[in-house]
Structures are given as structure tokens and as C-alpha cells.
Amino acid sequence: MNFSCEKALLAAAVSTTSRTVAAKSSIPAMEGILIEANDQLRLTGYNLETGIRTTVPADIQETGSLVLSARLFVEIIRKIPDDIVFFSTKDHMVNIRCGMSEFNIMGMDTEEFPELPAVEQQCSITLPQPTLRSMIAQTLFAVSDNESRPIHTGSLFEVDHNYLTVVSVDGYRLALRQETVTQTAGGDAFSFVVPGSALSEVEKICSGEEDVTIHQGARHIMFRAGDTVLVCRRLEGEFLAYRNAIPKNNPIQIQCDAKELLASLERVSLIISEKLKSPLRCVFGDGMVSISTKTGIGDAADQCPITGDGQGLEIGFNNKYLMDALKAAPAQRLRMEFSSGVAPCVILPAEGEENFIYMVLPVRLKAN
Numbered sequence: 172m173n174f175s176c177e178k179a180l181l182a183a184a185v186s187t188t189s190r191t192v193a194a195k196s197s198i199p200a201m202e203g204i205l206i207e208a209n210d211q212l213r214l215t216g217y218n219l220e221t222g223i224r225t226t227v228p229a230d231i232q233e234t235g236s237l238v239l240s241a242r243l244f245v246e247i248i249r250k251i252p253d254d255i256v257f258f259s260t261k262d263h264m265v266n267i268r269c270g271m272s273e274f275n276i277m278g279m280d281t282e283e284f285p286e287l288p289a290v291e292q293q294c295s296i297t298l299p300q301p302t303l304r305s306m307i308a309q310t311l312f313a314v315s316d317n318e319s320r321p322i323h324t325g326s327l328f329e330v331d332h333n334y335l336t337v338v339s340v341d342g343y344r345l346a347l348r349q350e351t352v353t354q355t356a357g358g359d360a361f362s363f364v365v366p367g368s369a370l371s372e373v374e375k376i377c378s379g380e381e382d383v384t385i386h387q388g389a390r391h392i393m394f395r396a397g398d399t400v401l402v403c404r405r406l407e408g409e410f411l412a413y414r415n416a417i418p419k420n421n422p423i424q425i426q427c428d429a430k431e432l433l434a435s436l437e438r439v440s441l442i443i444s445e446k447l448k449s450p451l452r453c454v455f456g457d458g459m460v461s462i463s464t465k466t467g468i469g470d471a472a473d474q475c476p477i478t479g480d481g482q483g484l485e486i487g488f489n490n491k492y493l494m495d496a497l498k499a500a501p502a503q504r505l506r507m508e509f510s511s512g513v514a515p516c517v518i519l520p521a522e523g524e525e526n527f528i529y530m531v532l533p534v535r536l537k538a539n
Contacts, residue, residue: 172235173259174208176227178269181256182248184227187399188216190372191223192241200283203238206258207281215287216241221369222287223376225399235260237278247274288402290388294357296330297384298350300377300396306337306348307374309499309527314367315341322408326370328385329362330355339367340411344492345530346499347413354384363387364410369403376401417530418515421508425455425479426521429505432460433497435475439464440490442471450534451488455481455509464490486512487536496529512536 185204193201196218205215212229215222237260248256252270259266260278267274307326315323320342329336336349365373369392376399377383383396387405394401436451439462443449447466454461457480463472486509496518497505504521518529 172206172208172237173233174212174229174231175255175257176212176229178248178251178253178256180227181229184214184225185245185248187225187376188214188223189241189245190216190375191218191221191401192216193218198283199240200238200279200281201285202241203279203284204241204244205236205238205281205284207236209234209236215284217285217287219285220366221372221401221403223372223399223401224287227398233259236281237263237265238281238284239265239276239278243276247276288388288391288404290386290391290393290402292357292386292388292393294330294361294387295355295384296335296352297354297382298335298352300379300381300383302350303383303385304374304377305501306335306350307370307377309348309501310337310339310346311367311370311374312495312499313339313341313344313346313529314370315339316367317342320408322364322406322410325364325366325406327362327364327410327413329360330358331360338410338413340413340416343489343532344496345411345413345416345528346496347417347528348501349526357387361387362410363392364406364408365392366403366406369401373401417528418508418510418517421510421514421517423455423482423484423509424506425460425477425481426504426506427460427475427477429497429500429503432475432477432505433494435460435462435473436490436494436497439471439473440494442466442468443490450536451490451493452536453486453488455484455486457481481509484509484512485536486516487534488516488531489534492531496531500529501527 207213208231212227215224251272254270257268263278265278327338335352339346386393449464449466452463502520506519506521508517515530
């Protein structure tokens with residue numbers, strides 16, 4: 172194998188593929204990046220759960236393939252000067268030259284590297300990368316990390332005609348985002364669940380402005396963004412019937428400025444820590460919400476103006492769960508709906524299209 176390419180392009184590809192390399196494995200090749208130089212230069216990282224393959228513009232003199240230790244390869248490419256990288260192999264010895272720097276390191280046989288799963292494309296959707304990136308970022312925080320319900324350690328992707336809905340739940344909160352999609356193929360309605368760990372990588376590969384296409388297979392999902400492909404397994408099981416879980420026709424409705432309310436919550440949360448946990452006590456009055464908490468080091472209180480009458484509703488929240496929802500909400504003005512102090516709080520946009528819904532379960536408050 173013999174090729175040359177620009178350091179910046181190779182560095183970006185190595186950085187992307189290394190994120191799905193197994194950290195520790197009994198098979199040494201699993202800790203490496205597969206390099207293939209044929210009609211184009213391809214780099215692949217795969218940990219049997221998620222795999223990323225990307226192509227790099229290169230001048231290929233001689234075809235071939237081998238596996239290089241990802242940890243070492245990443246460090247070499249990161250530290251070499253910004254110049255053209257010359258890469259050649261003889262048997263399993265790899266020679267990397269760039270500027271005045273030169274490395275000779277041992278590669279590994281490609282036979283031990285697992286094959287990236289082929290995705291039989293049953294259905295697919297295409298949407299702009301910035302849209303998918305924002306949908307993931309605004310729902311990923313609510314993915315469960317509890318392995319006792321594996322299906323909820325991922326996000327549900329639901330395609331219905333020209334709408335894509337992404338839903339995450341973890342037993343304490345729910346995050347839903349909906350957008351229209353222009354291209355669907357293979358069916359008007361279909362759904363699948365993508366692991367949260369894979370979605371955080373999808374968010375990173377959707378760094379451009381072009382379209383991303385999502386292909387649904389029988390057991391795997393493929394995301395294709397530009398020159399990069401990510402393949403991950405589908406999560407199997409029965410996802411929460413989320414439409415039934417969101418309370419409708421809530422009698423108490425107020426509006427607030429997301430940033431103002433978040434700032435108040437952050438101030439009161441200063442005395443809450445991992446060791447000193449305490450719920451936020453929120454009292455929604457007419458035109459004002461009073462927020463307070465008490466921990467072992469003292470107490471804190473703040474007020475934030477709202478629009479509407481909360482009818483004196485007193486409700487407790489885990490500070491992190493409520494703040495996560497307010498940070499993720501893609502709107503400045505929010506509508507918060509309640510039915511009682513022990514029922515979920517529903518957060519929606521105050522005006523315009525209802526393209527997101529967040530639901531946060533309350534925490535029981537001790538008597539004053």
C-alpha cells in the first residue's frame with residue numbers, strides 16, 4: 172500500500188473513525204482503525220455496536236489494506252506538522268513520513284477486523300444535517316442510562332408521511348422533537364430505536380449543511396452524511412406509548428421567558444450538589460413564580476416573572492431535570508402546563524408550531 176494525502180484531511184478522518192474503536196478488546200485489531208486504499212482511501216472504526224467509515228481524498232500509488240492501533244495513529248497524525256503525509260507499507264511494517272518527521276510502526280492483519288454490517292435498505296428518510304443535529308441535541312439528554320429497560324437507552328425515530336418525530340424517555344422526563352422531512356422512501360410510516368451512544372456520534376458527523384440520509388435495515392440503521400457512514404444496531408423491544416403519557420387539557424397554564432427562568436433556577440441551585448441534594452420548591456402565583464430550596468449548607472430563594480396565573484400551585488422539581496429541558500427548548504418563550512402538584516409539567520412553545528414537547532415529572536415535597 173502506498174498513498175499520500177493532506178494532513179488536515181487525514182486528521183479529521185482519523186479523529187472521526189477513532190470514536191467508534193473498542194477501548195479494550197481481546198482481539199488487538201478491534202482496538203485499531205482499518206485503512207483501505209483501493210479506488211479511494213477508506214478508514215473504518217468498529218466496536219461491534221457502532222461503526223464509522225469515512226473516505227479521504229488521497230493520491231493512491233499502490234492498493235492494499237491493514238489495521239493500525241487507533242491510539243497510536245491518532246497521536247501520530249495529531250502531532251506531525253501540517254504538510255502532505257506519505258504512507259507506505261512493506262509486509263506489516265508501516266512507514267509514515269510528513270515534513271521532517273518519520274515513523275515506522277507495526278500494523279495488523281485485516282482478517283481479524285470485523286466486517287461492518289451491510290444494511291438492507293427497507294425504508295429511508297433524507298433531511299438537512301443541521302435539522303437532524305438539532306433534533307438529536309434537543310432530545311438526547313432524556314435518554315435513559317438504566318440498562319434494565321434497554322429499549323429506553325435509545326431514542327425512538329418515528330416517520331409518518333412527511334414528519335419525523337424523535338422521542339427520548341428515562342422514567343423521569345420525556346423529550347419530543349418533530350420536523351417535516353422532504354424525502355421518504357419505502358413506506359409512509361415506519362419507526363426504529365437508535366442507541367443513545369450512537370446518536371451522540373451521529374450528532375458529531377452531521378457537521379455540515381448538506382443532507383443526511385437515514386436507512387432502516389432489519390437489524391441495523393445507517394446514517395450517511397457526505398463522505399461518512401455510521402452503522403449501528405437497532406434496539407429491539409416495546410417503546411413507551413408516549414402519546415398516552417403526555418397529559419392533555421391541563422387547567423393551569425403560564426408563559427415564561429426560557430432564559431430568565433433558567434437563570435433563576437441556576438441561582439437557587441448553587442447550594443445543591445451531588446452530596447447535598449434537595450428538590451426545588453416552585454410556587455406559581457399570579458405573574459410570578461417563587462423558587463426556593465434548603466440543603467445542609469443553607470437555603471436560597473429567587474423569583475421570576477411569568478405571564479398568567481399559576482393559582483398558587485406548589486410543585487417540586489429535580490433541578491437538573493427542569494434545567495435540562497429549559498436549556499434544550501428551541502424557543503425563547505415557553506408555555507408550561509400543570510394539572511396538580513403531583514402531575515407532570517408539560518413544556519411547549521408559547522407561540523408558533525408545536526414542534527417540541529418536554530415533560531418533567533415532579534418530586535414530592537416535604538411539608539414546610
